[in-house]
Amino acid sequence: MMMQIFASTLRVSTPLIFAALGGMFSERAGVVNIALEGIMLIGAFGAAVGTLVTHSPWLGAGCGIGAGVMLAAIYGLFVIRLRANQIVAGMAINMLAMGLTPFLCKTLYDVTGSTPAVPISERFQSAPLYLSWGLVLVCWFWMKYTPAGLWVSFAGEHPEALDAAGVRVNRVRWAAVLLSGVLAGMGGASLSIFLSSSFSRNMTAGRGFIALAALIFGKWKPVPTAIACLLFGFTEAVQIRLQGVILWGTEPIPVQFIQILPYIVTVLVLAGFVGHSRAPKALGEPFRRG
């Protein structure tokens, strides 16, 4: 049973890791990304449709990523170019994805609930899992040792300094938001064609927000964030395993308490009761050149 929970933890954490890494780029560059949820959802849809059309999970995932980038571009247009409030626009992007996916589903397949099932031979077996951990290392290296990583950090911490150094802050932010579209789109793809067999309505079920929580829990750093994703994935795996299991007495274990634990811990961490987590200084502030 322990081995099963461990394996299933690794699997269900995969979409969270992709999305949280995407959120990391955007937030480290100073753009709050509540829209992760919607980007994941449309990514999951794009990937399912793409795989059904091309019969290849890789091309399908490419379609999911494309859909994610498109939605991220709309988000970027509003929050970077049109200086919309990032939280309001992010919520609107989530609603847009929640509304568009059943609509497109009906247009394409004449049903609103879910896409047809992707045959098992055309789905991912384990590639996204390895890819996600590979990306954790790449992101760690990128943020720590490359100039581009430094630009991202400065766009989020001291945008004026970056601007004075001759780097366009909003270009860095655009790149970061689009990159978060790539990664969250891939997170959605791993939800629909890796963990399940089709896209179904609202299938992200809050995972974008959980990825955001993991990001904060992990102090906006790649490796701790990935470990936080594992923790959140673990509670999901335990909850699936323990559903209806009776350990003592006559009632099944109330899995709700396991389920809400990571959220409470996140609140405690943020409040500084357990460790400390500090947001990038210019997070949420639109940048206008002086």
Add this chain to the structure above:
Amino acid sequence: MRKILQPILAVVLGLTLGLGVTWIAGESPWHVLRILGRGAFGSSYDFGMTLFYATPLIFTGLSVAVAFHAGLFNIGAEGQLTLGALAAAAVGALWPGLPAPLAPVLAGVAAIVAGTCWGAIPGWLRARRGSHEVINTIMLNFVAAGLASYVALYLLKNPDSQNPETRPMGAGYLIHQFGFFGGAPVSAALPLAVGTAFLIWMLLWKTALGFEIRAVGQSESAARVAGIDTGKIRILAMAIAGGLAGLVGIGEVLGNAGKFRLGFSPDYGFLGIAVALLGRNQPLGVVAAALLFGALHKGTADLDMETEHVTRELSLVLQALIILSVSAEGLWSWMKKRGQT
């Protein structure tokens, strides 16, 4: 003038873009618009359902607006209204025999208290621990959903139903439903919502507390220099916001279902953000915006059956496009500049 014109233009822009989407999908926008109008206002029942959906949106819109005036973002209305409804239903399930005037009052107070406490937590965390209310309220939404699911599935489970819901409350708890809406569950919660909007207007613009709330929202440092206990004001504002969201429980539990149904809210809490934004955080504007979003929610309900390609989720698309239009500060300042030259 710009204050009223901008939201109206945003609604027109959002609707136009949204109907453009239906046009691309191969459905005549005019046809869709007619179905929307008929679905929302076609009969007294339809209009009643529009009002029924608008009622919780008034409460959540006010909730977001009050927090916003204190410079806080209340994303947590969803969790606050969940616990408010749960508390009202719990009172009714635990003491089903209470008589009429006492019972609904007690359940209503329970709803307000539960929402207030749940709202005060992120307020306290922000004021005293400095952690941001946006993330905390999102986290607390998940916690509230988990607690509600535990209570509805285990503690107060309805033994006569397969649905995840609490035991029905006694008959003494149910509040008056108006008869002239053809059976739509429009209850005394609607006048309560409108009256609450008036009270919030009084609070914000006619009382010292309201002045202090707005002062903290406009400039925390200036408010502190003026001798206002900004932390206390922020906690109070979030507590009031939570109580307002908790009031949703009255219309849903006492005025409609007679119990707590898990997942009864189609994201009333999140829609409250849109309602407050479109209503420019003014109580009257909130009421108007809530009516519009209630009408969109009801109007799109028939789209699945009456059109080939369009689904009821179009309401989400339309609402999203309206929010995006109204939030695009750059767009509005650009238009203003063009208007001046």
